[in-house]
Amino acid sequence: MIRSLLYVPAHSERFIAKAHERGADAIILDLEDAVPQEHKLAAREGLAESVQAVGRSGARVFVRINSGELAREDAAAACLAGAEGLYVPKVRDAHVLGELAAFLHDLEVPLRREPMSFVPVLEDPGAILDARLIARAPRVLALATGGEDLALAMGGMPTPDVLRLPKLLVHYAAKAEGVLSFGLLRSTADYADSDGIVAAAKEARAHGFDGAACVHPAVVPLLNAGFAPDAAELDWARRVVAAAESGDGAFVVDGRMVDAPVIARARRVLGLG
DSSP: OOOEEEEEETTOHHHHHHHTTSOOSEEEEESSTTSOGGGHHHHHHTHHHHHHHHTTTSOEEEEEOOSGGGHHHHHHHHHHHTOSEEEETTOOSHHHHHHHHHHHHHHHHHHTOOOOEEEEEEOSHHHHHTHHHHHTSTTBOEEEEOHHHHHHHHTSOOOHHHHHHHHHHHHHHHHHTTOEEEOOSSOSSOTTOHHHHHHHHHHHHHHTOOBEEESSGGGHHHHHHHTSOOHHHHHHHHHHHHHHTTTOSSEEETTEEEOHHHHHHHHHHHHHO
16 A cells, blocks of 8 residues: 655755655655756765665655656666666656666566566646556556646646546546556645645545655655545444345445445455555
């Protein structure tokens, strides 16, 4: 279960040193937007140490690589450093991921390491419309939508109303292809709006999103709570499963009929708990 993914600038020793204390299920070491151009090479070279540092409390570690000419060298450095997977920005089609997978294969085999997984980040209208094809590409663990860049590409504003439909389309594509879906139905940039984030996490989980990324450690506990079942939901799920095991077919719990899909949902809740 990956409820929270915390972006950490890969050139910042201060943020890297504290990342393992934040309680995030996963850390995304960012080589892309959070790193100034003049620090990108040093950030990449530092992955050998930073991947181990941010993951020492058990968090899964991803690296967000740059797009374009820096992508392969970033990916190679992340692979050699032992990162589990890559956040791949500005993915426009599945072909890019296939080429990246083939490139990494030649590095992974002599290292005898597990193949790296991919989280493609869809950031333009064409990618949104091709999301299901992208989800079918090799190694895709999850899909995510880059709200700020998407709004820019559309000539729009990154408001929840603007981002809601495209983010849901990417979410549907992920679920249709059996991969995870990360995100909130709003931008991640407004990290100070705690109440809004709590509501957005609840909404996203109701839609079936699996978790979300954030850019500030204060958001991590909000996502961890928002994407996990609370005590009342766990209690409901236990009572549903217990009643189902009696073998009575359809039955009533809390005044509502329970049949096969509801039982399956209750079992899923307990699996998440």
